[in-house]
Amino acid sequence: MRYLCLGYHDVDASKRLSSEEFTAIVSHCPEYDKELLASGRVRIVASLVEDEVVTVRTRGGEVTLTDGPCVESKEQVGSFFVLEASDLNDAVRIASRHPAARLGEDLGWAVEVRPIGSMEEYGGV
Amino acid sequence: MSTAEQRSRAGETDDVSRLVESTYRTESRRVLATLVRLLGDLELAEEALQEAVRVALERWPADGVPSNPRSWLVSTGRFKAIDVLRRRSRVDHWDNERFEAIAGASADDAEMERALEHIPDDQLRLVFICCHPDLSQDAQVALTLREVCDLTTEEIARAYHVRASTVAQRIVRAKALLRRKNAPVELPAAAELPARLDAVLRTVYLVFNEGYMASAGAAITRTDLTGEAIRLGRLLVALLPDPEAYGLLALMLLQDSRREARITAEGDIILLEDQDRSLWNREQIVEGLALVERAVATGTVGGYTVQAAIAAEHAVAAEYSATRWARIVSLYDLLLRIEPTPVVELNRAVAVGMRDSADDGLRLVNEILSRGDLAEFHLLHAAHADLCRRAGRREEARVSYARALELVGQEPERRLLRRRLRELA
Numbered sequence: 001m002r003y004l005c006l007g008y009h010d011v012d013a014s015k016r017l018s019s020e021e022f023t024a025i026v027s028h029c030p031e032y033d034k035e036l037l038a039s040g041r042v043r044i045v046a047s048l049v050e051d052e053v054v055t056v057r058t059r060g061g062e063v064t065l066t067d068g069p070c071v072e073s074k075e076q077v078g079s080f081f082v083l084e085a086s087d088l089n090d091a092v093r094i095a096s097r098h099p100a101a102r103l104g105e106d107l108g109w110a111v112e113v114r115p116i117g118s119m120e121e122y123g124g125v
Numbered sequence: 126m127s128t129a130e131q132r133s134r135a136g137e138t139d140d141v142s143r144l145v146e147s148t149y150r151t152e153s154r155r156v157l158a159t160l161v162r163l164l165g166d167l168e169l170a171e172e173a174l175q176e177a178v179r180v181a182l183e184r185w186p187a188d189g190v191p192s193n194p195r196s197w198l199v200s201t202g203r204f205k206a207i208d209v210l211r212r213r214s215r216v217d218h219w220d221n222e223r224f225e226a227i228a229g230a231s232a233d234d235a236e237m238e239r240a241l242e243h244i245p246d247d248q249l250r251l252v253f254i255c256c257h258p259d260l261s262q263d264a265q266v267a268l269t270l271r272e273v274c275d276l277t278t279e280e281i282a283r284a285y286h287v288r289a290s291t292v293a294q295r296i297v298r299a300k301a302l303l304r305r306k307n308a309p310v311e312l313p314a315a316a317e318l319p320a321r322l323d324a325v326l327r328t329v330y331l332v333f334n335e336g337y338m339a340s341a342g343a344a345i346t347r348t349d350l351t352g353e354a355i356r357l358g359r360l361l362v363a364l365l366p367d368p369e370a371y372g373l374l375a376l377m378l379l380q381d382s383r384r385e386a387r388i389t390a391e392g393d394i395i396l397l398e399d400q401d402r403s404l405w406n407r408e409q410i411v412e413g414l415a416l417v418e419r420a421v422a423t424g425t426v427g428g429y430t431v432q433a434a435i436a437a438e439h440a441v442a443a444e445y446s447a448t449r450w451a452r453i454v455s456l457y458d459l460l461l462r463i464e465p466t467p468v469v470e471l472n473r474a475v476a477v478g479m480r481d482s483a484d485d486g487l488r489l490v491n492e493i494l495s496r497g498d499l500a501e502f503h504l505l506h507a508a509h510a511d512l513c514r515r516a517g518r519r520e521e522a523r524v525s526y527a528r529a530l531e532l533v534g535q536e537p538e539r540r541l542l543r544r545r546l547r548e549l550a
Contacts, residue, residue, distance in 0.1 A: 035212065039176070039179070041175075041179075086277060087271075087277030087279055087280075088277070088279060088290070088292075088293045089278045089292075089293050090171070090278075092293055092297060093168055093171065093172065115279075115289070
């Protein structure tokens with residue numbers, strides 16, 4: 001089974017940190033990201049640029065853009081990874097070791113684990 | 126390289142990955158059980174097993190399959206766990222302590238050999254860990270199915286008609302509790318095992334019952350669960366020859382032997398009296414009867430053994446009218462002494478209704494009803510209705526079938542009750 005793991009954080013809480021503090025806590029992530037990739041069980045791991053989110057919709061046949069994420073919430077997705085796990089608890093176990101689930105208690109850090117129904121990958125021509 | 130050569134290489138790789146897969150299927154639970162003991166932590170053992178399997182998939186195609194794959198997986202898993210802990214010890218104090226304990230212990234070849242001698246004990250202990258007395262029954266069942274039977278969280282959720290996240294939560298909480306209790310480290314000593322066997326047997330029987338008589342949903346049986354329960358029962362008998370372990374396995378086999386005869390092609394229930402007994406599984410019956418004898422021969426007779434002896438009475442009756450109801454009533458008398466519960470009392474009342482008359486059975490069922498026991502149990506009202514019907518009290522029968530119909534949760538039973546009501550109209 002494949003699972004999409006979304007790393008959430010509280011945007012306001014993050015803004016209250018100095019940039020040094022923010023960099024210090026986020027610096028824990030790359031090491032585990034590397035570990036995940038080395039384990040062969042993670043296909044992709046990514047962090048997101050959040051200030052430039054736009055949402056695209058078609059309304060009345062017209063494509064419209066709105067600033068910001070599709071769902072307005074104080075918790076926003078800051079990173080994601082796709083992992084291969086034997087079942088939901090296996091996925092939870094792997095996700096729970098990620099700094100996004102293990103650290104940042106005051107910053108609203110959390111990992112949402114979503115089973116992937118179907119996934120196509122570009123295999124090259 | 127010719128196309129033929131390429132194909133043969135590809136074929137070899139396929140063979141190796143098939144071999145890894147089949148090795149995983151046959152060995153993974155044994156390897157996990159031993160890793161749990163060596164590492165003292167369920168989750169770390171799972172991770173170690175996963176890592177070892179991944180390395181096997183990488184290395185075996187090139188290096189060949191090791192002569193003792195089980196020992197290879199255990200020792201690779203152990204090294205992988207040390208790797209994991211070395212990384213984590215930089216972060217977590219807890220892991221640091223564990224790392225010292227595990228990495229500090231020497232693991233030469235001789236020690237690995239000794240470690241593998243304990244596999245049957247390890248497996249048994251894993252069952253006991255999963256049925257730790259401080260865990261809720263739901264958690265015991267979920268953990269046993271996942272860790273011992275290797276069902277996935279999603280499969281367990283489907284089998285019990287609950288959300289996968291519910292099962293996942295149960296398992297996460299159960300593991301946290303086991304870790305707090307240090308359960309995998311402080312395994313019950315051999316002398317304590319029989320005392321904790323009750324919880325294990327109950328868990329296995331719960332799994333069986335949910336498979337044999339699904340409490341809710343469209344189908345009456347879920348053979349995946351009955352199959353797992355019987356497999357667990359066999360494991361228990363092999364590992365811990367306790368009379369009640371024999372009794373439980375016998376009971377499950379004797380009940381399951383009627384599987385083909387108890388449902389129509391449309392999924393309707395066929396009652397014992399109407400079953401085609403030639404469809405009963407003779408192999409399971411023979412095995413079940415022998416196990417009952419073995420259990421009885423030990424001289425200590427428990428609840429599962431008595432229930433198995435009752436099932437055995439049905440199994441040996443050539444036809445329904447040949448059932449020895451007097452013996453069944455005496456067995457229920459015995460069971461009532463071991464387990465004085467209203468459910469046993471109800472079953473005994475039904476048997477009395479067969480041995481003597483419907484009115485005699487009815488009198489006993491009315492006693493249970495008047496006490497208010499099992500008021501919400503649909504089978505009490507259904508039994509009352511059946512006895513009233515046989516005693517010619519049609520109106521009372523109708524009321525009780527209607528009450529049973531309100532309480533029933535399972536579709537085939539609902540159809541049976543509706544059919545009875547129609548017959549009375």
